[in-house]
Amino acid sequence: MNGLYADGLALARELAQRTRSAAGPEAGACDLLVCPPATLLRVVHDALVDSGIALGGQDCHPAPNGPFTGDISAEMLADAGCRFVIVGHSERRQGHGEADALIYEKVGAAFRAGLVPVVCVGETLAQHRAGEANAVVTAQLRASLPERCDGALVIAYEPIWAIGTGLTPSPDDIAAMHAAIRRHLPSETRILYGGSVNPTNAAAILRVTDVDGALVGGASLDAESFWAIARSCG
Numbered sequence: 001m002n003g004l005y006a007d008g009l010a011l012a013r014e015l016a017q018r019t020r021s022a023a024g025p026e027a028g029a030c031d032l033l034v035c036p037p038a039t040l041l042r043v044v045h046d047a048l049v050d051s052g053i054a055l056g057g058q059d060c061h062p063a064p065n066g067p068f069t070g071d072i073s074a075e076m077l078a079d080a081g082c083r084f085v086i087v088g089h090s091e092r093r094q095g096h097g098e099a100d101a102l103i104y105e106k107v108g109a110a111f112r113a114g115l116v117p118v119v120c121v122g123e124t125l126a127q128h129r130a131g132e133a134n135a136v137v138t139a140q141l142r143a144s145l146p147e148r149c150d151g152a153l154v155i156a157y158e159p160i161w162a163i164g165t166g167l168t169p170s171p172d173d174i175a176a177m178h179a180a181i182r183r184h185l186p187s188e189t190r191i192l193y194g195g196s197v198n199p200t201n202a203a204a205i206l207r208v209t210d211v212d213g214a215l216v217g218g219a220s221l222d223a224e225s226f227w228a229i230a231r232s233c234g
Helices: 005-021 038-047 074-079 090-095 100-112 125-129 133-144 171-182 202-206 223-231
Strands: 054-057 084-087 116-121 154-157 190-194 213-215
Touching: 005 038, 005 223, 038 054, 054 074, 074 100, 084 100, 100 116, 100 133, 116 133, 125 133, 133 171, 154 171, 171 190, 171 202, 202 213
Parallel strands: 054 084, 084 116, 116 154, 154 190, 190 213
Antiparallel strands: none
């Protein structure tokens, strides 16, 4: 929940300009996706034309329409130009009490609308300290995903205790969790790491086995920081 019209437009334009101007190793080094607040979707969509940067929503309701004041459907996101939607983000799970069963419905809604769901999973600090991280994440995967996915899928592992705290798991810990997640997914499924990713640690994280990208939080609000993370993919 960050950014007014001028902020969102400026950030989108800056990123779009950088991708259009990129050459050499920077060109096509990674796929970029931005997920602004719903109020900025259309203006950001227009600013990203011909930039190669994809657009996504931050959440969606399971139903295509109906008396759900304040919600937004996957179909509405697609209509606004989105190709992706984040579901099950820890801030939704923790702050809004969203359970795996609801995430399961939202994943189905994303497929119904032709969107790629970015499904977030991750453990709390208490669960991490109790040695329950693997069991918690595995259970979230099993309960949040349909047995057969009807389209492309992205998983984002975000240890809740690392989000916005400056703390990150060790490379070995990230590799172990991503390997555990990989065992439950088709080989082509991308697995992102999210949790205090910044320009300083991004390159090391992105070199870890089975890490296919990053779900960037606070650092994505600054074009320079976000672009530095993108360049580290090379």
